[in-house]
Amino acid sequence: MAELSDIDKIRKKRRRKVLLGRILLLVALTLLGVGLYAIKDEVSTIGFTDYIQERIAGMGAGDGYPMEFAGEQVRQTARVGEHLAVLTDSNLYLYNSSGKEIRNVQHKYSNPVMRASGRRVLIYDRGGKHLRVENMLRTVAQKELDYPIYAGAISSRGEVAVATGAQRRLGEMTVYDHMLADPAKYVWKSAENYITDLEFDLDGKGIAVAVVNAREGDLISGVRRFRFDSEEEAGRQEFVGELIHSLNAARGGLTVVTDRQTAVLGASGEVLERYDYGYEALASFDHSENGDTALLFGDARENKNSAVTLLGPDGKKLWETQISSHADRLSLGKTRVCLMVDGQLQSYDYAGNALDPQPVPGEVLAATVIGRDAYLVTPDAIEKLALE
Template identity: 25%
Template sequence: MDDKNELKKLSGRKSPAEKKKSRRRTIALVIVGIIAAALIVIIFNRQAVFSPLRDIFLPVGKAGFPVTLPGSAAYDMGKLGGNFYLLTDTYLYTYTGGGAEIKSVQHGFNRPASSSTDRRVLVYDKNGKDLKVYSKSEEIFAKTMDDAIVFSKMGGGDRSAVVTTSTRYSNYLYIFGGDGKQLFRWASPDEKIMGVCFSDNGRFLYVSVVGEENGELNCAVLCFDTTKEQGEIWRASTGSAVSYSLEYADDGIYTVTERGAYLFDKNTGETKAKNDFSKQVTGICSSKVMRVVLFHDSASNGVTAVVYNENLEPSASLSLGEAGSFDVENRTLYVLRENALFAYDSELIERRNYQLDNDYSDVMIMDGGAFLLGYNTVQRVNL
């Protein structure tokens, strides 16, 4: 028997029992390796992994409308992925879509302003140096910039764009990831940054700028790849017209300027559509399938709404008189006039109106409801 075992050892052959034991050992090592790799991923991404789980089991207040608000000099209301938030001069409040308070935090800023996506809300101190990024239930990270913040914008991939002043350049533009790490920086040498927007995944950044050449304004939209240390990929001119808005849309980069609207190709910057304006722009609102621009109506001293199609050609127009706040969802334009809310289709035909229980100053459409901001209250009307 010993001779046979010695022969097996010399020949390198293993018995069936030894082979089975070896396979078990290999499988165990593979499982341990997978678990270790998963733990490493979780540790380095613990904020992204555990924050949503905490939100699921987060205790919230009693739901119901109207929501009573604390006194504040001003309010900023925004969407937060089926929830909503209110920014006051001292606090940030988050609520469920049913009106239950989730969290309230004191931001500590002198001139608070905000920007949000479905997952995050960015609060910054305008003309100050500080900013904070929150989920609906907690602070994710905070930053103190070297220079004063001009404006900030949340975007795809939980990325934050921060535009600051500079003593050496016209502006600095910083991009931070969802964990607060700096991913990109661009120094604009001689052009002021007016607006920014991200691609859906946050990789590409689009920037509207205004400069001067031979005494004339020179305005443009630029595209950057934030994963590469290089200059702009493309630049598209809007002439001497300053951009009021910049939007990443399914069909291109959509910008409304003081003198017209442009649609640029995302990859090349080529002009796909353009329309010139003859009236003063007073408001801009859009959805994925409907673009509306509001103009000053000198005849009524109010506003005129114009709907533009995919080629930026006007397809409908309506004088709205005096109107307070606007929002668009799908193919419906909602217009708030103090104690009444009106719904217009894409042809600007009135389809419905809602008589409200009070006067309201702002409206936000979300999840089949109109969220109305009043004096120290938020009301919801089912649509």
């Protein structure tokens, strides 16, 4: 009986190990499933192998910051995943958080513009006919179009939309897959308006188009909304006497920044929320990955007072603050609002609390906040400052 009892104990111990192993496997598979669901758009577009290779490419240690950077005209900076993208008049550079150069791509565009989504970067030649899509590993696709490019956008799934001139039309919007392959996925032609901006819906299944024209001496800007499963317009809104600066899709709706107001539109183009600037002059603005919008007011020609306003994804004002000096280089991160004031980096948290200013050596040409770090491009270097 004693031998049978020992065997029973061994069997029970083995069963417990097997059960524990199955539980751990189930937990691992569940976590993997959650992780894959979170990145499903990227994985479905590029494949799991390329996704892993891109993650590996972004790893590794560089020489740190500040990093020498001089001799090129900086056009834009942007966040690409957790990395920094710097677009110059000749190249696109991608750097990780330790200063390692991930990519260095020569584009040869006369008037380059960059749009980023996830780990993809769309570069197009505004006024020219060329565009390309880059990732952490390689050039994904390139294309030459028949007409000059006005605007472009890239979705979370890598699809590309481009607005161009057109024969016997004022403008044409074309949506391609992530490889810029023909035939196009969707086309809209406008005989009445010029197209000035594009923004994919958050789900990637529709798009918003900013248009402009003149009517009886008045400037008329508008937004047209489309879903890719229908040729019919899904909604519209007009802004009489205003110029649209930006479209930004957020969970609260579509944020439209004009020179007179910031409005949030619903799926049919209806105005859900509106923030009017009054007599304030909009100097610059920025959007966060959360869909928040920061607005900087002040006259760029005068070293006078400035003001900052932060709006949530629903367009409601979160806070505002006055600055008794000239401010510029506004940049909005996930948890921080940053701008340059009197040669120092001034940052605020999302509750509107001012953090201690930090000195910056040299003139700041461009700024981008990634996480709790601010990346500042000066004529000689790229600086990285912690925003604690």
